[in-house]
Amino acid sequence: MASQKLTETTTRRTNPVKKSTTQDPIITRQSLRPRGTPPDPADESIESISMIDAYRGIESEYNRVLVDTILSIAKETQIDFSVKEEFNGVKVVKNDDFCQNGALGSCKDDNFSESDPWRESLGLKPETVALVAPGKTTVVKFFPSSSTRMIAAGNKFGDISFWNVDCETEDGVYVYRTHSGPISGILIQQHSMSKIYSCGLDGFIRLMDAEKEVFDLVHSCDDAIHYFSQQPNDLASLYFAGGDGGLKVLDTRTGKSSRNWILHKDKINTISFNSHNSNIMATGSTDGTACIWDLRSTSSRRHETLKTVSHGEAVNSAYFSPSGSSLATTRGIWGWDDSYIFIGNMKRGVDVISPARSGTVATLPTPKGSAIPYRFDTHPYEVGMLAAANNSGQVSLWTP
Numbered sequence: 483m484a485s486q487k488l489t490e491t492t493t494r495r496t497n498p499v500k501k502s503t504t505q506d507p508i509i510t511r512q513s514l515r516p517r518g519t520p521p522d523p524a525d526e527s528i529e530s531i532s533m534i535d536a537y538r539g540i541e542s543e544y545n546r547v548l549v550d551t552i553l554s555i556a557k558e559t560q561i562d563f564s565v566k567e568e569f570n571g572v573k574v575v576k577n578d579d580f581c582q583n584g585a586l587g588s589c590k591d592d593n594f595s596e597s598d599p600w601r602e603s604l605g606l607k608p609e610t611v612a613l614v615a616p617g618k619t620t621v622v623k624f625f626p627s628s629s630t631r632m633i634a635a636g637n638k639f640g641d642i643s644f645w646n647v648d649c650e651t652e653d654g655v656y657v658y659r660t661h662s663g664p665i666s667g668i669l670i671q672q673h674s675m676s677k678i679y680s681c682g683l684d685g686f687i688r689l690m691d692a693e694k695e696v697f698d699l700v701h702s703c704d705d706a707i708h709y710f711s712q713q714p715n716d717l718a719s720l721y722f723a724g725g726d727g728g729l730k731v732l733d734t735r736t737g738k739s740s741r742n743w744i745l746h747k748d749k750i751n752t753i754s755f756n757s758h759n760s761n762i763m764a765t766g767s768t769d770g771t772a773c774i775w776d777l778r779s780t781s782s783r784r785h786e787t788l789k790t791v792s793h794g795e796a797v798n799s800a801y802f803s804p805s806g807s808s809l810a811t812t813r814g815i816w817g818w819d820d821s822y823i824f825i826g827n828m829k830r831g832v833d834v835i836s837p838a839r840s841g842t843v844a845t846l847p848t849p850k851g852s853a854i855p856y857r858f859d860t861h862p863y864e865v866g867m868l869a870a871a872n873n874s875g876q877v878s879l880w881t882p
Contacts, residue, residue: 523640523697524662524684531688533695536658538641545695548644548656552692555627556676574772574791575803575810575823575837604846604866610879611849615643615657619857619871620665626672628863633879634678635871636665642680642690647879660688660697667710671717672862681707681722687732701732701739711753713760723750727767745773745785752799758806762788766800772811808837815858818865826855832870832880852876 521528521535537545618638625632631647640661646654661682669679676692683706689698703724710722720732727746730739746767756762761777773787791797791811800811803820810816814825814835822843823835832846832855848855848870855870855878866882 522662523660523686529699531660531697533658533690533692533697536660536697538657538659544652544656547651548646549692549695551630551632551646551649552644552676555625555630555632556674556692558627558629558675573808574789575808575812604868604880604882606847606849606878606880610647610881612645612647612653612655612877613875614645614655614871614877615639615641615875617875618664618873619875619877621668622857622859622869622871622877623668623670624859624861624867624869625670625675626862627675631861631867631879633859633869633877634668634670635877636668636680636682637875638664640665640682640684642668645877658690658697660690661686663706666706666708667722669710669712669720671712674717679710679720681710683707687720687722689734700734700737703739708749709752711755713755714757715760721753721763723753723765725749727769729753729765743785745775746771748796751797752801754801754809756802756806757804762806764800764802764809766797766811768796770795770797772797772800772809774809810837813856815860817860817868824858824860824868824870826858826870826872828854830854832858832868846880848878849876852878 521531523531533549534542534545614635615637616639619635620638621636623634625634633645633647635643635645640659640663642658642660642665644656660680661684663682663684665680665682667681671677678690679687680690681687685703685706686699687701687707687710689700691698705724708723708725710720712720718734720734721729722732723729727744727748727750729743729745729750731741732739745765746769748767748769750765750767752766754764763775763777764772765775766772770793772791774789776788779786793811797811798813800809801816802809803816804818805820808820810823812823812825814823816823821836823837825833825835827833830848830852832848833842834844834846836843853872853874855872857871859869861867868880869877871877
């Protein structure tokens with residue numbers, strides 16, 4: 483079969499967000515609706531913020547549209563993916579395995595191989611590019627839905643945006659002020675999509691409950707929360723990282739933090755669990771190391787890594803591949819198997835990296851005038867569906 487060619491689009495969706503962004507959104511905010519002043523997310527005395535108060539749109543009935551959509555998606559029966567092979571070690575794919583001084587290399591073969599899972603060309607359409615929120619996007623996540631293309635994104639102002647790509651009645655973008663600082667993580671659980679966790683540099687962890695239509699405060703601390711994650715088989719625990727190199731575990735049933743492990747000399751930027759064995763965890767830190775840990779041996783005061791990979795500078799990401807057999811320590815995301823890693827380049831495109839070939843095998847073009855894409859997510863069910871966000875609040879969605 484002939485290799486597939488990537489397509490380019492030069493058109494883009496024109497500012498579909500119907501939100502005013504004139505006021506300073508970090509410290510205080512004023513409601514865009516004539517309903518008085520809503521609660522400030524920074525006020526620890528407010529444990530719950532209603533979705534209607536947090537909503538930043540002009541027409542409040544659109545909040546109801548989003549709630550109904552999320553509740554409808556949550557009723558779906560999702561596909562349960564599992565990995566059958568046993569964990570027997572991890573191959574580390576370091577950033578400098580296919581980069582030189584931060585500049586990505588290139589292969590002569592600029593096409594995908596015939597064994598790639600997608601069979602049609604990847605491209606952008608005008609309706610799959612949107613400005614989801616003002617300012618720098620810090621997180622982008624797909625809803626694990628097999629029927630509705632929905633994306634959640636966080637920004638530096640503390641907003642969480644929801645983009646219903648398939649919405650036909652309006653632009654499908656809904657923005658909520660939930661934190662008083664940058665959003666550092668969003669978790670959407672496969673079997674409970676009506677409940678969405680978020681964390682931020684304000685030190686808060688909130689739970690959006692679409693059934694109750696509130697953003698509940700489930701945990702607060704004095705330090706910024708830089709990242710959080712969950713083991714695939716333990717949805718009652720949240721692993722979150724502060725700025726001191728420590729890792730804490732929050733019991734979501736009690737709201738109490740039960741453990742505190744000092745694993746790095748500086749802040750932890752990412753936490754990743756192995757799909758073969760959820761006791762195997764990887765962390766990337768500003769101290770210049772990526773480490774692999776066995777959680778079964780971290781109960782003692784002395785924590786020893788299974789493997790440590792040193793870099794000359796901060797490790798901003800360290801993620802296990804879908805099979806769990808490799809770990810990438812570059813700021814990118816794995817595709818739908820272990821074949822490719824997607825990462826933004828200085829020319830504002832998205833390079834497709836092949837670890838096996840140690841180089842770039844293709845580049846996905848972005849809309850004209852867009853910024854460098856640097857936050858990514860791949861759809862868990864739709865092979866070839868990739869989302870990328872940039873510093874301008876724009877999210878691009880490639881589809882096969």
